[in-house]
Each structure stands twice: as C-alpha cells, then as structure tokens.
Amino acid sequence: MHVIGASHKLLRSHSHPPFLKVASGARITDVRRRAKNVIVDLDNRHSVLIHMRMSGHLLVTSDSRHMTREGRWENVPKSDPLADPKNQFIRIVFELSGGMLLALSDVRKFATIDLFKTDALAHYLDEKYGPEPFEKTFTLDWFSRELKRRNRVIKPLLMDQAFIAGVGNIYADESLWKAKIHPLTRSDALPSEDVQALYDAIRTVLRTAIDLGGTSDDDYRNVAGEKGKYGLSRMAYRRAGEKCARCNTTMQRLVVGQRGTTICPQCQKKI
DNA sequence: ATTTAGACCTGTCAGC
DNA sequence: TGCTGACAGGTCTAAA
Numbered sequence A: 001m002h003v004i005g006a007s008h009k010l011l012r013s014h015s016h017p018p019f020l021k022v023a024s025g026a027r028i029t030d031v032r033r034r035a036k037n038v039i040v041d042l043d044n045r046h047s048v049l050i051h052m053r054m055s056g057h058l059l060v061t062s063d064s065r066h067m068t069r070e071g072r073w074e075n076v077p078k079s080d081p082l083a084d085p086k087n088q089f090i091r092i093v094f095e096l097s098g099g100m101l102l103a104l105s106d107v108r109k110f111a112t113i114d115l116f117k118t119d120a121l122a123h124y125l126d127e128k129y130g131p132e133p134f135e136k137t138f139t140l141d142w143f144s145r146e147l148k149r150r151n152r153v154i155k156p157l158l159m160d161q162a163f164i165a166g167v168g169n170i171y172a173d174e175s176l177w178k179a180k181i182h183p184l185t186r187s188d189a190l191p192s193e194d195v196q197a198l199y200d201a202i203r204t205v206l207r208t209a210i211d212l213g214g215t216s217d218d219d220y221r222n223v224a225g226e227k228g229k230y231g232l233s234r235m236a237y238r239r240a241g242e243k244c245a246r247c248n249t250t251m252q253r254l255v256v257g258q259r260g261t262t263i264c265p266q267c268q269k270k271i
Numbered sequence B: 001a002t003t004t005a006g007a008c009c010t011g012t013c014a015g016c
Numbered sequence C: 001t002g003c004t005g006a007c008a009g010g011t012c013t014a015a016a
Helices: A019-023 A118-128 A140-150 A154-159 A169-178 A192-211
Strands: A002-006 A028-034 A037-042 A046-051 A056-061 A090-095 A101-106 A112-117 A252-256 A259-263
Touching (some): A019 A112, A046 A118, A169 A259
Antiparallel strands (some): A028 A037, A252 A259
C-alpha cells in the first residue's frame, strides 16, 4: 500500500520507524480487530493500528473517486484527494494494489493511526485491554468475580476497556436496560441474578448490533458508505423522553461518569 | 484505587 | 435569520 494523502497529526508512531517509510510498498497480510481497534498486519513485521474514536470510519472504493463522510465518491485527482474541499473530512487515503483506495473519514479528528512492530503490538494489546466478550476467557464466573473485586460504578466499569473490550456508551446503556440495572449501581452490590442477566445482555446486545451492522447515530458508515441498522432497534441509548418498550414509562437522561446515559426509571431502580 | 474535570475537534440542533 | 449553549460513538492526563 501507499499513502497518497494524510492530514497533520493523524499518524503517530509508537515504535520508532517513520510511518510512511515502513508502510509504503508493504503488502497487507491480515486485517483483524482488538477492542475498538482495526489492525492491519503488513508483510514486513509491522502492523498498523487504527482507532476511529467517535466519528471516524473507513471507506473503500475500487476506482479513483472522491470521498465524503457519506461514502459518496466523485472524480478527483488521485495525486491529492485531500485538496478537494468536498473531501474535507477525509484524513488519509491509502492506495492499495489494483488501484483500490482505502480512506479514513473523520469529522472530529480524534482518530489515530499507530505503527507497531507486530510482536510488540501483541504485548501492548494484552496489557491494555480486557477480554473480548465473545472469547472463551470471558466466562460468567470470571465476570462475577471481577465485579465483586472491583467495587466500581457499573456503567463506567463496563466501558472501561481494560476491564472488558468493546463496550462503549451505546452498548453499555443497551445492556443495562436489558438487564434492568441502574447505571450507578456498585459492581460488588449486584445480586447474582443481575450479574447473570448483565452477562447475557452484553453478549446479546453486541451480537444483535454486529448482525445489524452497528449503530449509525450520526457519522458511522461501513466501508461501502452504508449506515448500520442497530439505531433503529435500540431500546435505551438516546431515547430520553420516549417511552420504555417494556413498561411504557418515560425514559430519562442522566450523566454517569461524564457520559450521557438513558434509563427507564421504572425498570432500572437504584439498589 | 477511583473518580472527576478538562482537553482534543467539528458539526448539528433546540431555543431565544 | 442569527447567535449561543448543549451535546455527540472515545480516550488520555492531571489532580482530587
């Protein structure tokens, strides 16, 4: 792959060698995910780590067109695609073999791209992130023990990537609603039925969201520029003022750990 | 050991 | 219509 345009400050380098020098000309051997990162493995013992934060998403096209945050493309000089004002949200473009283009669109400029040596990356990720919710290590037993041990407010704990990988604000609200747990409950105060319900809810919610292509609250698109459909069937996230799907009570907005949070005050009572 | 506030950015929307 | 403030998918740091 070759980088044919990159905005300032996007490319960071955790391991020393300059990004462009290492990435240019390398072949991609694998693309995978860990926590909320996309990992692109190269054939030169290096890996690219992409974190899209709030508004970032990757787009691909098979010909040289123009890229917007909606994923629409128009003709634009391939030499400098970021120069076109219509491309103002495209922060970097990679040219892949065969002329395929891979772009990162990111309105808020929070996304980051790091370069690692592949074996160093493995250690970095293991150190930094908790288990994946669909991994064997994420058992009910483990979850239960950790909740007791930590003694933390449950919602921020669910969103703590060092505890469990992958649950953010949307799926934390959805899981807590499904399990009928108030987001301010202390993790060690949850009765075992609630722990079980939460464990199941996390996996059910994530499974459903993945199957529906994620949540496009605003900017998120898949690589073809299409919106995810989970937002249409969400039960809690950003539904304040609407009726609870279970009990018809008006949903309520609160702030927990500086994050907007929506609950059903009837279903999710504080313990 | 946790929690909180603030920072990083830009866009959208509600209300006056 | 125009302005202002609140809010938005996430994570990091410093300080309480």
